[in-house]
Amino acid sequence: xxxxxxxxxxxxxxxxxxxxxxxxxxxxxxxxxxxxxxxxxxxxxxxxxxxxxxxxxxxxxxxxxxxxxxxxxxxxxxxxxxxxxxxxxxxxxxxxxxxxxxxxxxxxxxxxxxxxxxxxxxxxxxxxxxxxxxxxxxxxxxxxxxxxxxxxxxxxxxxxxxxxxxxxxxxxxxxxxxxxxxxxxxxxxxxxxxxxxxxxxxxxxxxxxxxxxxxxxxxxxxxxxxxxxxxxxx
Numbered sequence: 330x331x332x333x334x335x336x337x338x339x340x341x342x343x344x345x346x347x348x349x350x351x352x353x354x355x356x357x358x359x360x361x362x363x364x365x366x367x368x369x370x371x372x373x374x375x376x377x378x379x380x381x382x383x384x385x386x387x388x389x390x391x392x393x394x395x396x397x398x399x400x401x402x403x404x405x406x407x408x409x410x411x412x413x414x415x416x417x418x419x420x421x422x423x424x425x426x427x428x429x430x431x432x433x434x435x436x437x438x439x440x441x442x443x444x445x446x447x448x449x450x451x452x453x454x455x456x457x458x459x460x461x462x463x464x465x466x467x468x469x470x471x472x473x474x475x476x477x478x479x480x481x482x483x484x485x486x487x488x489x490x491x492x493x494x495x496x497x498x499x500x501x502x503x504x505x506x507x508x509x510x511x512x513x514x515x516x517x518x519x520x521x522x523x524x525x526x527x528x529x530x531x532x533x534x535x536x537x538x539x540x541x542x543x544x545x546x547x548x549x550x551x552x553x554x555x556x557x558x559x560x561x562x563x
Contacts (some may be wrong), residue, residue, distance in 0.1 A: 331357055332460040334467075335367040340393040343367060350387035355381075364510060370459065370467030374398035380538045386401070398465040401429065404510040405557050408434040410478055410517035411552045413442035420545040426468055429563060430460065434471040434479060440519030450471055467507035467555045476525055479514075480532050487511040488534040491549060492521050498538040502555045506562065513537075513553045518546055 333349045345353060353359050361382045367375040367389065374520050377423055381388035407430060407442040412418045422433060435446050451470045487509040489501070514521070514529065521529075530536065539552045 330364055330366045331359065331389055332366045332463060334370065334456050334460060335375075336369050338367055338369050338373065338391075343375075343377070343389050343391065345387040345389065347385055350384050353387050354382055356382050364392075364399045367391070368398075368459070368465040370456075370465070372397040372400055372465050374465045396460065400466070401431075401561070401563060403508050403557075404431040404485070405429070405554065406434065406485055406510075406512040407515065407550055407554060408436045408474075408512060409515040410436045410438050410441050410546060411443040411446050411473070412546050413518070415443075415447070415450075415547070417547045418446070419441075419451060421450050421491060421550045422454045422468075422470065423458045423481045424551045426455045426464070427462040427553050428551075428558050429464070429466075430431055430554055431466070432469040432471060435473045436476055436479060436514065436516075437473050438476045438517055439522040439525060440517045442517050442519075446473055476514050476521075480534065483512055483532070485510045485512040488529075488532075489537045490514040490521065490526060490529045491537050491539050491553060492516060492526050493543060494520070494523055494526060496536065498536040501537055501539070501553065502560055504535050504537050505557065505560060511557060513557070515546060515550045515553060539548040 335343055361379050363369055364378050374389045376393040377389040377391040380390045437444055455468055487505055489504055539549055
């Protein structure tokens with residue numbers, strides 16, 4: 330069924346926003362009596378039926394509800410330096426949302442190519458990807474955060490930093506066990522500085538490798554996201 334994002338849904342009767350109503354009736358050409366799904370981005374999955382086909386406010390009656398739909402036994406947090414090209418960052422947010430992820434923090438590092446980001450645009454990309462991939466959870470897109478601030482305040486039980494400098498590094502499957510809440514740090518095109526890597530390791534982060542190839546930032550982020558999901562068999 331078609332999904333619609335309804336973050337403020339309560340009760341058994343809901344009116345879609347004008348934007349979602351137009352998409353429902355004019356783009357998807359749905360009509361009264363057809364069933365659809367409303368998701369709130371926090372695990373709420375509401376199956377309903379259109380009872381008033383109004384492009385300014387399509388009314389839906391909820392027939393069935395399920396909370397915590399698709400909840401995962403672990404949390405994945407990706408902290409990544411924004412790419413210079415905004416489209417590549419949007420692509421990363423889209424693909425990570427499709428795979429499944431709980432939070433994405435935009436990271437300011439020594440070699441960052443971009444230090445300001447349009448959060449509202451990335452949130453729209455995440456919403457579209459959530460709907461397309463039939464999920465009920467919307468990842469949290471966190472604003473640009475200084476590298477040291479994130480490292481010092483990190484709460485995840487497993488903390489990993491991917492970098493390309495020489496030295497001992499583990500594969501993700503060696504450093505991470507299924508079910509653990511995890512944060513993975515991904516640097517900019519110029520990589521983390523050696524000082525940043527040392528600072529992270531001093532705060533409990535383990536260095537990991539994503540393979541023998543030198544990856545672009547968005548590719549590395551997607552690879553890490555996919556690997557964690559694969560290890561957890563989701």
